[in-house]
Amino acid sequence: MEFPERFSNLPAYAFPRLRDLLDVHEPGGPPVHMTIGEPKHAFPAWITDEIIANAAGFNSYPPNEGSAALRGAIADWVARRYGVALDAETEVMVLNGTREGLYNAAMALCPETKNGKVPIILCPNPFYQVYMIAAISVGAEARFVPATGQSGHLPDYASLPADVLNRTAIAYICSPANPQGAVATKTYWQDLIALAEQYDFKIFADECYSEIYRDTPPTGALEVAREMGADPDRVVIFHSLSKRSNLPGLRSGFIAGGAETIRRTKMLRAYAGTPLPTPLQAAAAKVWADEAHVIENRRLYGEKYVIADEILGNVPGYMSPEAGFFLWLPVEDGEQAALKLWKETGVRVLPGAYLSQDAGGENPGKGYIRVAMVAPKDEMARGLITLRDCLFA
Template sequence: MFPERFSNLPAYAFPRLRALLDHHAPGGDIVHMTIGEPKHAFPAWVTDVIADNAAGFNKYPPNDGCPELLTAISGWINRRYGVAVPETQIMALNGTREGLYNAAMALIPEEKNGQQPVVLMPNPFYQVYAVATVSVNAEPVFVNAVAENGFMPDYTTLAPEVLERVAVAYICSPANPQGAVATRQYWRDLIALAEQYDFRIFADECYSEIYRNEAPSGALEVAREVGADPERVVIFHSLSKRSNLPGLRSGFVAGGPECIRRIRQLRAYSGAPLPLPLQLAAAKVWDDEAHVEENRRLYQEKFAIADEVFADVPGYQSPEAGFFLWLPVDDGEAAAMKAWTETGIRVLPGAYLSRDTEAGNPGKGYIRVALVAPKTEVRDALITLRDCIYG
């Protein structure tokens, strides 16, 4: 029987969107701007690396990551954040969603200070945070990430009796969907809070390489700067957005030696490691920055287009990073329906990414728009969307 604790989970966003729109005819040629699936080209040589190492499909892959991949990831962390992380404190992931879920399974205790543990998460949030929390019988606490707090959840405002039960706090920076970035001071404050109340930070940094001007600070680098407990921060990264390779399913988790030991132990029993030829391809991709710079340039062009198109829209905020627009509307569902039935453009109501709280649903007055299509298509669609919703 399906466990009762899963009954209160919010419905997944895309089935909800299909239920909302699919029984209505589109008002024009269909343009998908809902899913954050990169459309830019991945490095052409990736398939050559896979083909050259195809004999590796005849072997069971290393559970934790082959030496070449772990070395490449360690090198990338050092180049990107200036932090030397040994390969023993890294584990390759079959996509970061696996890691974000299994880290909760491996690291959240049954009790915290004799009570049910709490897991903090931003609202809006990535659904796996909530599913992982419920899976370990912890209590999810949703903290609204709204314009007033820079679209980053302020966990310092929570009551001490809540903070004393916190086992883990999830943070997504750059944030999906708002594109906000945690500043160095934000990380310092959160790490200090975690040190004070003895909880871990799960830093979901999958969008870290898609930014406008300045590379976002990382949780692990700030933790090292302030001398935090090495077990305090666990980071998660992926090639999906950085390198336009969502189908490669290559990511990693890195953290303190005890955290990674426990995550690796769980993987040994229940994980699905990446096939060896794909691991070797991923190693080459982590070692290359030229394609990442080109990818970032293409997104920067599309952000410039968005800023031009929506310059006169009240409440529009240009995102700092990521590849989504978080557009203000009166009602997200109504706006999505209007865009679909009048233009054929498919966007996602913000409420489908967030949870109702006492302070309201922070996504209700927004739609999320993915800028993953080619530049010309994005420009045409954004102009059409502006005229439809704000005209």
């Protein structure tokens, strides 16, 4: 029996790989989970009532591209947050979480060739793993571009040679960045959009951490693109309620961009999409319309930033995140550090190399661990103190 070869050489996904590393050993203390970015703050208490009030919708097939009410609520949120007017009918589509959209947008929008050659999809390195799988699935070449301290923890796509940029069809960028917490400035977006206009590629802006920040809201890719007068289909944005509203299980996200972009993604989704159930769409519309719970969520993360800075501020190379809820901590070897921490203390973190690919003979995540600040703050503080005393004493 024949099977496809294109996925045969994939590394194990980060979390099964972590289980293989750690779970053959007993923890050195009560387990403290600081690996996965699964928000644990309370979601809006009234959301359950909204789902129940609309429960009759479970008896019907949901609208595949999202209900008019949900798309309207999303367009209203984008207008409030970024000052960008979107046509809810033609420029917004609902997703079953952003991962689906980040994958299927490449399926719908990546051309078979670029300037007569195999297209390239640019990925920051480290990166969210779906970017790589999307590239492989469409027969493109995934090109991993370091996002290290030297480049401000964001990829310097402009440094790539012209022959690479001439083959580039899509560039993924995550801001605020996972795992480093770096934020793309307006100037960064302007330079990247100008580069994309020059070499005619699309920007897929993964902005799912955009509402978790210290003081200043991160600049959005679409607001800069519209201000610059770029091609309406040049920039595609992806957002979610998972981090913004502590609702990873609701699976509510969206894609927004030019009308042709959304037309093509809708066409693919009509055949292969999994729509969000109607009662969940009704609840999501209410959640996108409410900011009070988001402000409170941001306040809680602000307290966690302060705690992390107090505990780890004297650690050599410590970088306090600009946004998001991850710490990207420098160590000699991330895998060895994670194993030592688990065996000696029970604190569980993710080796940075599991979020990166070897490129040019180096893995830019090898000397890091990623620590998720999602647990209640007292538990998080205990975990960080234990981590500091084990790895940096």
